[in-house]
Amino acid sequence: xxxxxxxxxxxxxxxxxxxxxxxxxxxxxxxxxxxxxxxxxxxxxxxxxxxxxxxxxxxxxxxxxxxxxxxxxxxxxxxxxxxxxxxxxxxxxxxxxxxxxxxxxxxxxxxxxxxxxxxxxxxxxxxxxxxxxxxxxxxxxxxxxxxxxxxxxxxxxxxxxxxxxxxxxxxxxxxxxxxxxxxxxxxxxxxxxxxxxxxxxxxxxxxxxxxxxxxxxxxxxxxxxxxxxxxxxxxxxxxxxxxxxxxxxxxxxxxxxxxxxxxxxxxxxxxxxxxxxxxxxxxxxxxxxxxxxxxxxxxxxxxxxxxxxxxxxxxxxxxxxxxxxxxxxxxxxxxxxxxxxxxxxxxxxxxxxxxxxxxxxxxxxxxxxxxxxxxxxxxxxxxxxxxxxxxxxxxxxxxxxxx
Amino acid sequence: xxxxxxxxxxxxxxxxxxxxxxxxxxxxxxxxxxxxxxxxxxxxxxxxxxxxxxxxxxxxxxxxxxxxxxxxxxxxxxxxxxxxxxxxxxxxxxxxxxxxxxxxxxxxxxxxxxxxxxxxxxxxxxxxxxxxxxxxxxxxxxxxxxxxxxxxxxxxxxxxxxxxxxxxxxxxxxxxxxxxxxxxxxxxxxxxxxxxxxxxxxxxxxxxxxxxxxxxxxxxxxxxxxxxxxxxxxxxxxxxxxxxxxxxxxxxxxxxxxxxxxxxxxxxxxxxxxxxxxxxxxxxxxxxxxxxxxxxxxxxxxxxxxxxxxxxxxxxxxxxxxxxxxxxxxxxxxxxxxxxxxxxxxxxxxxxxxxxxxxxxxxxxxxxxxxxxxxxxxxxxxxxxxxxxxxxxxxxxxxxxxxxxxxxxxxxxxxxxxxxxxxxxxxxxxxxxxxxxxxxxxxxxxxxxxxxxxxxxxxxxxxxxx
Numbered sequence: 058x059x060x061x062x063x064x065x066x067x068x069x070x071x072x073x074x075x076x077x078x079x080x081x082x083x084x085x086x087x088x089x090x091x092x093x094x095x096x097x098x099x100x101x102x103x104x105x106x107x108x109x110x111x112x113x114x115x116x117x118x119x120x121x122x123x124x125x126x127x128x129x130x131x132x133x134x135x136x137x138x139x140x141x142x143x144x145x146x147x148x149x150x151x152x153x154x155x156x157x158x159x160x161x162x163x164x165x166x167x168x169x170x171x172x173x174x175x176x177x178x179x180x181x182x183x184x185x186x187x188x189x190x191x192x193x194x195x196x197x198x199x200x201x202x203x204x205x206x207x208x209x210x211x212x213x214x215x216x217x218x219x220x221x222x223x224x225x226x227x228x229x230x231x232x233x234x235x236x237x238x239x240x241x242x243x244x245x246x247x248x249x250x251x252x253x254x255x256x257x258x259x260x261x262x263x264x265x266x267x268x269x270x271x272x273x274x275x276x277x278x279x280x281x282x283x284x285x286x287x288x289x290x291x292x293x294x295x296x297x298x299x300x301x302x303x304x305x306x307x308x309x310x311x312x313x314x315x316x317x318x319x320x321x322x323x324x325x326x327x328x329x330x331x332x333x334x335x336x337x338x339x340x341x342x343x344x345x346x347x348x349x350x351x352x353x354x355x356x357x358x359x360x361x362x363x364x365x366x367x368x369x370x371x372x373x374x375x376x377x378x379x380x381x382x383x384x385x386x387x388x389x390x391x392x393x394x395x396x397x398x399x400x401x402x403x404x405x406x407x408x409x410x411x412x413x414x415x416x417x418x419x420x421x422x423x424x425x426x427x428x429x430x431x432x433x434x435x436x437x438x439x440x441x442x443x444x445x446x447x448x449x450x451x452x453x454x455x456x457x458x459x460x
Numbered sequence: 461x462x463x464x465x466x467x468x469x470x471x472x473x474x475x476x477x478x479x480x481x482x483x484x485x486x487x488x489x490x491x492x493x494x495x496x497x498x499x500x501x502x503x504x505x506x507x508x509x510x511x512x513x514x515x516x517x518x519x520x521x522x523x524x525x526x527x528x529x530x531x532x533x534x535x536x537x538x539x540x541x542x543x544x545x546x547x548x549x550x551x552x553x554x555x556x557x558x559x560x561x562x563x564x565x566x567x568x569x570x571x572x573x574x575x576x577x578x579x580x581x582x583x584x585x586x587x588x589x590x591x592x593x594x595x596x597x598x599x600x601x602x603x604x605x606x607x608x609x610x611x612x613x614x615x616x617x618x619x620x621x622x623x624x625x626x627x628x629x630x631x632x633x634x635x636x637x638x639x640x641x642x643x644x645x646x647x648x649x650x651x652x653x654x655x656x657x658x659x660x661x662x663x664x665x666x667x668x669x670x671x672x673x674x675x676x677x678x679x680x681x682x683x684x685x686x687x688x689x690x691x692x693x694x695x696x697x698x699x700x701x702x703x704x705x706x707x708x709x710x711x712x713x714x715x716x717x718x719x720x721x722x723x724x725x726x727x728x729x730x731x732x733x734x735x736x737x738x739x740x741x742x743x744x745x746x747x748x749x750x751x752x753x754x755x756x757x758x759x760x761x762x763x764x765x766x767x768x769x770x771x772x773x774x775x776x777x778x779x780x781x782x783x784x785x786x787x788x789x790x791x792x793x794x795x796x797x798x799x800x801x802x803x804x805x806x807x808x809x810x811x812x813x814x815x816x817x818x819x820x821x822x823x824x825x826x827x828x829x830x831x832x833x834x835x836x837x838x839x840x841x842x843x844x845x846x847x848x849x850x851x852x853x854x855x856x857x858x859x860x861x862x863x864x865x866x867x868x869x870x871x872x873x874x875x876x877x878x879x880x881x882x883x884x885x886x887x888x889x890x891x892x893x894x895x896x897x898x899x900x901x902x903x904x905x906x907x908x909x910x911x912x913x914x915x916x917x918x919x920x921x922x923x924x925x926x
Contacts, residue, residue, distance in 0.1 A: 138697050138808035139837075161703075182650075195653055196622050209895045209926070217804040219619060219836045219876035221608045221657050222884070222891055223918065224900045228621070228653025232646065249703035275563070277586055277674040278744055305703075305752055311745035353645020355564045385564070385643035411647045428648040434637045438906060439648045445902035456648065 059103065059122050066093055076116060076123055080106065086128040088202055088210050088241050094124065095239070096208030099449040106453050107235045109174030110149060112344065113181065114234075117419040120453045126176050129241050134216075137162050140247040141199060141216045146176025146240045162247040165191035165281070165303075167336065169343035169379070169388065176240050181415050182232030183351075185340055186282035189383040190303065195231050197246050203230050205238040206447020216244050229442070232413075234427050236454040237446040251281075253309035256332035257300045257316065257324035266298040267359060269320035270382040273300070274356065276319035278312055279383060285359075287378035290339050299335070300324065342377050342390075348417035349390045350398065354410045362387050362410055369393075369401035388415070395424045406430040426457035461544045462502040466523040470505050470547070473515040478553075480504040489548050492535040493595065495797050496847065497882055501528065501542035506550040510570070510666050513554065517664070518634035520547055526915045527632065529660040531572060531603030534595035536800050537881025539607065539659050539917055546915070549664065551602050557581050558667065565672045566625060566642070571602025571665050578670070587672035590617035593877070594788060605665050608657030610877030612708040612784070613740075615835035617673060619877065621656040628667035629655060632913040642669065654903070659879050660914040662907035676707070676742035680753035681777040684765035685733035689713050689818075689830070692735040693810035695763035696834045699739065699756055700807065706756070708740040709835030710784050713814070716791070716829040716842075720783040723790035727783030733766070737834065738784055740777075787831040788842070794827070795844030799860055802878040803867035807837040813870050817841055820862045824855040828863075838876035839867065865890065880918045888918075894925035902926070 060081035063072045067090050073082040085091040098105050103121035108114075116123065126147035134143040137160040144153055150173045157163050167185035168178045177183075179201070184193040191197070200214020203226065213226040230237055259266065263285070270283050282301035291297045300316055302309045317324055327335055343349055350370075354362035359380055366389050367374060376391035398421065402412045414427050431439065436457060443456065462481065471479045480486060481503040491498045502525075507513040520527045528542035530550050542548040555572040562585035569578060575596045579588040592611035593599055599609070605627070610619045617623075626640030640652040655662055686692040692711050699706065712720070717729045717736060729736050739756055743749045753770060760768055771777045783790075791798055805813050814830060817839075821828040829842045841863055845856045864874055864887050874880070874887040888897060901924040907913070 136806065136808065138701060139806040140700060141806070192618070192622065195650060196618060205899065209899065210893075211896045211899045212893065213896060213899075215804075215871075215873045215891070217806055217837055217872050217876070219610055219614070219804050219833075219838045220873045221610075221619075221877055221879055222874050223880065223888060223897075224903055225608070225621065225653055225657050226896075226899060226903070228650045229903075231650065231653075233649040236649070248705070249701065252703060271563075274565075277677070279674065305748060305755075307748035307751040308743060308745060311748045315744070351645070353641050353643040355561075355643050357563050358643075386645060409642050411641045411645045413645070428646075431647050432638045434635055435639065435648060435651065438637070438651065441906040442649070442903060445906055446899070 062097065063122065066097060073125060078117070080120060080123045082123040082125050084125045084128040088204060091204040091239055091241055092208040092210050095204055095206060095451060098122070099207045099451045102449060103451065104453045105451050107239055109147060109177040110172055112172045113170050113177045114416050115418055118453045124239060126174060126239070132156060133242060135160065141244060142247055143216065143242055143244050144175050145242050146174060148175045149173070150175055150178055157247065158250065161250050163250050164197055164245050165248050166194060166197055167340060169340045171341040171344070175243055179231050179240055179243055180233065180235045183415060186284040186301065186336065186379065186381060188381050188386065189283045190279060190281035195228050198227050198231055199244040199246050201227050201230060201240050201244065202242045203238040203240055206451045207449065211238070214244060218246055234454050234456070235452055236443055236456050251303040253304060253306045254329065255302045255309050255313060256327040256335060257313065258327060259298045259322050259324045260295040263296045263363065264360065266296055267382065269322050270298055271356060272321060273316050273319045274383055276315060278315055278319065280312065280316065283382045285380040285382055286339060287376065289375050290342060290377045290379050292338070292342065339379065343388070346377060346390045346392050348393065348421055349388060349415045351413045351415050352387045352405060352410055354385045354387060356382055356385050358408065358410070359385065359387065361408060365401060365404055369397050369404065395421055399425055402430050423455045426455045429457035431457060462525060462547060463523060466519060466525055467503060469519045470516060473519060474505055474507050474512045478506040478508065489530070492533045492538060492540040494536050494538050494883055496799060497538035497541060499541040499543050501548040502544045502546055504548040504550055506553055508553045510554065513664070513666060514630055514634060514636060516549060517630050517632065521633050521912060524910065524912065526912045528914050529606065529664045531600030532574070532598045534599040535603060535607060535881065536802065536878040537875070537883045539879050539881030541882060551600065560585065562587060566669055567672055568667060568669045569601050571600060571668060573601050575599050575601060575604060582672050583675070586675055588675045589623070589670055590673045591620045591623055594785070601668050601670065602665050605656050605668055606658070606660045607877070607879040610833065610838065612710055612833060615709055615833065616705050616707045621653060623671045624652055624656050624668065625671055626669035627652050627655055627665045629663045629665050631663040632908045632910065636666065659881065659918050661904055661918055663913055677744050678746045678749040679740065679742045679772065679777060680749055681771045681780045682739040682753060682756060682760065683736055683769045683780045684760040685730050685736045685767055686765055687734050689735040689814050690811040691764040692737045693814060693834065695737055695760055695765065696810065697808055698759050698763055700835065702755065702759060704752060704756060706739050706835060707742045708738065710738040711830070711832055711834040712736050712784060712787060713830040715827055716787050716831045719794055719829055720787055720790040723793055725783065725786030725790050727779065729783050738780060784831065791829055791842050791844050795846050797845055797847040799843045799856055801839065801841045801860060801863055802875045803839050803864055803872055804876040805837045805839065805867050805870045805872035809870040810834060810837060813866060816866055817863055820859050824859040826855055826859055836876065837872065882917055885918060885920050888920050889923040894923060897924040898926040900924070
């Protein structure tokens with residue numbers, strides 16, 4: 058019945074098929090189609106599962122239908138002189154960067170995972186190692202189109218680099234896992250591809266490398282990436298500190314010698330092709346295990362954060378961990394049950410370290426919520442905001458333990 | 461118009477000397493930095509600490525009296541104006557820097573801390589607070605958060621929202637909430653990002669955790685002058701395309717140069733130039749920044765610069781910046797009133813838009829001075845005039861509207877850093893449709909169901925759907 062309704066609303070092409078859970082998969086091709094579908098779902102009290110390319114969040118949430126962004130695909134508008142691109146949320150992140158490279162521009166962001174859609178990167182607010190030098194996804198977003206849970210089209214921000222007209226709904230939507238609506242298109246700020254790009258690595262004990270990384274930061278230098286990686290993340294036997302330097306040839310040469318001196322240790326330099334492979338492999342390995350968590354900590358508290366993760370989730374020390382030393386973000390991928398994650402979340406919250414479940418099976422997401430350690434009073438605010446965008450709770454996104 | 465029992469409660473909370481309700485005292489608070497709008501508040505209350513602020517908000521909520529937060533009053537959108545039935549809550553006494561945490565490159569401050577004072581306090585640690593609005597010596601961090609303030613160096617470092625890690629806020633009903641965590645990672649959806657730039661309509665930030673940025677050790681400032689304003693605009697595009705990210709890229713047009721050079725702020729800019737372009741490059745290494753400066757110098761020459769001055773030592777750099785920093789002051793001499801626009805256009809449209817702004821000036825027989833953040837495409841067309849001349853005032857109003865429409869048609873927006881306030885509210889339907897404005901209005905009601913926080917600003921309620 059739901060499938061028939063999708064056909065009647067979007068036409069034959071709008072129904073992609075039936076997924077392994079038996080859900081009809083709808084694929085609207087425009088904002089208007091998306092709005093029509095969500096208005097209908099909202100009025101019929103259907104629940105909707107959002108999916109991009111299906112490589113990050115598994116397609117396992119129970120719902121009445123799945124809404125795929127795969128037909129909201131492609132670069133809508135690219136202006137290299139203005140350093141801005143508008144892209145459909147169903148576009149693959151890799152394809153976007155490949156096409157931008159033809160114009161010598163890029164989005165300096167390297168989210169973990171592979172073959173992810175741009176919508177997934179924005180909705181989950183997943184930044185990678187380059188967050189050190191260039192910021193999180195929120196820092197690259199100029200605007201977006203959101204189709205709310207009740208089927209209204211909200212276009213916020215714009216295609217200019219500065220914009221303070223009205224409330225910043227762009228930031229609310231980024232990192233909300235789709236709880237407020239489906240992101241259909243995204244305006245991103247671009248940068249010119251740096252002329253020089255060098256990767257330095259050092260191996261050793263976790264604590265020694267962490268000290269070295271802090272030494273680099275205290276010298277005043279901020280590399281493009283400064284990432285502490287677990288043995289599993291580099292498919293090796295030791296912890297690794299990886300430094301990526303980006304900029305002009307002169308700036309990279311200067312940073313290369315400054316970094317070595319400030320860290321007080323020797324780094325080896327990777328050849329460009331090896332460096333690209335090194336980073337790509339690390340990011341791809343994030344999805345080898347079923348769940349990924351993101352923990353925020355101060356640079357000075359990273360030891361505690363890493364100890365807590367080791368204690369609660371990774372006793373045998375063989376999980377994928379990438380710690381962004383400057384931004385104070387630790388990302389862990391592994392296999393752990395609800396109780397252990399909940400315990401870690403509680404412990405971390407006491408130390409003012411939020412944990413976001415970036416991906417995981419439905420059993421974990423539904424039980425724990427992507428968030429779920431709200432500070433006093435903010436949960437009420439979040440649920441009221443959600444209610445104003447999705448009053449019928451059409452979108453099956455477990456933000457936290459909701460009333 | 462504020463009920464006597466409410467005034468009495470406010471006086472009991474903060475001390476009678478910190479509640480202003482006499483006409484003469486309130487005059488000071490009738491305008492912010494925008495001279496074309498004014499409104500006398502019912503009262504002004506100046507709490508001395510967070511506890512007093514919370515009491516004030518709770519008293520006002522109890523009496524259903526609207527509250528309008530105000531920092532230093534340097535805003536340029538009429539955002540900190542309160543009507544006679546509202547109380548202005550002045551935050552300048554909440555001015556403590558609570559923590560400078562150099563290891564984690566962050567600071568925690570109260571909202572009334574002056575922007576430049578924070579950078580000065582961070583200086584011994586080799587750090588600074590990057591967003592630098594022109595009003596930096598006076599404006600407060602709380603005001604910067606409310607407006608999502610920018611500044612010349614935001615081209616490289618980002619605007620206020622890119623530098624706020626966490627906020628403690630008091631909602632209009634008096635509830636105290638903390639948004640964001642010490643590291644900047646959110647506990648849930650990005651409420652810090654949503655709050656920044658909400659112009660005081662969601663509540664008041666009581667504590668602000670900001671990022672501090674290492675202070676660059678190598679700096680070069682270049683000043684190039686061009687026969688045509690257009691060429692200066694094209695130089696900006698070529699510098700960005702070449703992969704350079706200057707700390708600042710600022711343009712002053714012919715009229716602005718003339719105003720500066722005729723004033724006490726004379727900077728030695730060539731008065732026959734169509735425009736001057738200021739470029740600042742910075743980094744941690746002298747050789748690298750010097751090499752970048754040479755590359756930019758070549759690009760400026762190719763774009764048609766007549767002469768280029770390059771400075772590295774602080775005194776010479778300051779001299780090159782002097783005219784830019786004093787441009788608003790210099791324009792103040794040209795007329796008794798000054799309209800400062802704040803539109804943004806895609807950078808590539810700058811040359812065409814600037815030409816058309818010149819045409820608009822001719823059409824209405826007014827002189828428009830352009831001084832702006834060219835790297836961001838953030839225009840500040842300024843019109844000095846005399847408000848007591850009704851014909852002139854009307855021409856200025858119509859020219860301003862034409863400029864805003866022109867920028868929107870070019871793919872831009874109505875405000876880049878000054879905020880909507882009262883001044884630009886009627887332009888909001890030009891950039892957002894009714895559903896988008898409706899979504900904003902619903903968000904506002906989540907924070908402030910009784911419309912007690914800075915009511916009547918930002919959103920034109922009649923244009924909001926749903």
